[in-house]
Amino acid sequence: MDRISVIDSHTAGEPTRVVLSGFPDLGAGSLAERRARFRAGFDHWRSAIACEPRGSDTMVGALLQEPVDPDCCAGVIFFNNVGFLGMCGHGTIGLTRTLAHLGRIGPGRHRIETPVGVVGVELHGDGRVTIDNVESYRAAAAVEVEVPGYGKVVGDVAWGGNWFFITEHSPAPLDFGYREELSRYTVAVLRALHAAGITGDDGGAIDHVEISREAPDGSGQSRNFVMCPGGAYDRSPCGTGTSAKLACLAADGKLGEGETWVQQGILGSVFEGTYRAGGRGVLPRITGRAWITGRAEILIEADDPFAWGIRG
Numbered sequence: 001m002d003r004i005s006v007i008d009s010h011t012a013g014e015p016t017r018v019v020l021s022g023f024p025d026l027g028a029g030s031l032a033e034r035r036a037r038f039r040a041g042f043d044h045w046r047s048a049i050a051c052e053p054r055g056s057d058t059m060v061g062a063l064l065q066e067p068v069d070p071d072c073c074a075g076v077i078f079f080n081n082v083g084f085l086g087m088c089g090h091g092t093i094g095l096t097r098t099l100a101h102l103g104r105i106g107p108g109r110h111r112i113e114t115p116v117g118v119v120g121v122e123l124h125g126d127g128r129v130t131i132d133n134v135e136s137y138r139a140a141a142a143v144e145v146e147v148p149g150y151g152k153v154v155g156d157v158a159w160g161g162n163w164f165f166i167t168e169h170s171p172a173p174l175d176f177g178y179r180e181e182l183s184r185y186t187v188a189v190l191r192a193l194h195a196a197g198i199t200g201d202d203g204g205a206i207d208h209v210e211i212s213r214e215a216p217d218g219s220g221q222s223r224n225f226v227m228c229p230g231g232a233y234d235r236s237p238c239g240t241g242t243s244a245k246l247a248c249l250a251a252d253g254k255l256g257e258g259e260t261w262v263q264q265g266i267l268g269s270v271f272e273g274t275y276r277a278g279g280r281g282v283l284p285r286i287t288g289r290a291w292i293t294g295r296a297e298i299l300i301e302a303d304d305p306f307a308w309g310i311r312g
């Protein structure tokens with residue numbers, strides 16, 4: 001029987017499962033090289049951890065790794081029910097909270113290695129976590145795509161550690177009660193982007209669609225609805241999505257360096273974002289909070305017909 005030790009948390013409603021031990025050795029090399037080995041040889045371990053019956057469509061796994069850079073406190077590879085994420089903002093906040101829970105880090109600034117680069121994290125005394133995310137930028141503005149059943153949709157293509165299509169067009173208010181309609185729409189937009197061959201730079205697949213508008217609660221804040229790869233919407237305001245949004249706001253001259261952007265997710269939970277100017281785009285700082293929800297030993301029995309998860 002295989003045994004995998006995990007700690008679960010949620011960040012603003014979105015779950016993260018940090019894998020501490022029991023995972024096969026991925027060898028040495030960069031986090032991107034280790035992620036390639038994970039994908040090629042151990043994908044069934046991903047589905048065992050992230051998919052039903054042990055996980056769910058919303059679960060983001062965070063495989064803890066030894067960093068290459070000794071200045072980093074940890075390395076991590078993020079994955080979900082269908083594959084891998086470059087970076088994951090809510091997951092990094094959950095990982096930081098988990099490392100603090102284990103006593104591996106204390107309040108202050110730390111660095112974490114990911115397959116798309118090193119990110120900074122700051123654990124505040126009150127439990128909030130700020131991420132210094134990878135440089136984020138808008139690759140294309142006002143891109144048009146014809147979406148079957150919805151017509152022409154216009155949005156920006158932006159990088160925030162994952163590729164996003166960000167639009168203000170929505171068939172329904174950004175209210176939790178409309179989550180099924182919003183899910184159908186954003187999945188349709190994602191499919192239309194793929195069918196039209198619209199990608200990020202270097203053919204990078206756009207795997208997140210973000211609707212971004214004023215919140216319907218009269219707060220004057222912005223709210224988003226983010227569809228993730230795998231068909232589940234982000235319960236949190238999405239750290240990489242907020243980073244991509246900051247890049248678009250900066251490119252449009254709508255948010256200045258150092259100004260705070262309050263980003264609600266579909267549950268109304270909040271991340272705060274600011275940025276410094278970068279070489280091509282912006283260097284985002286995203287602040288949010290995570291809570292520990294469980295500690296478990298995942299067991300994989302050899303004769304279990306769903307030992308390696310229910311795979312789509």
Ligand code: PYC
Binds near residue numbers: 085087089
């Ligand atoms: O917070 O960056 C994020 C994220 C990506 C997918 C789910 N959450």
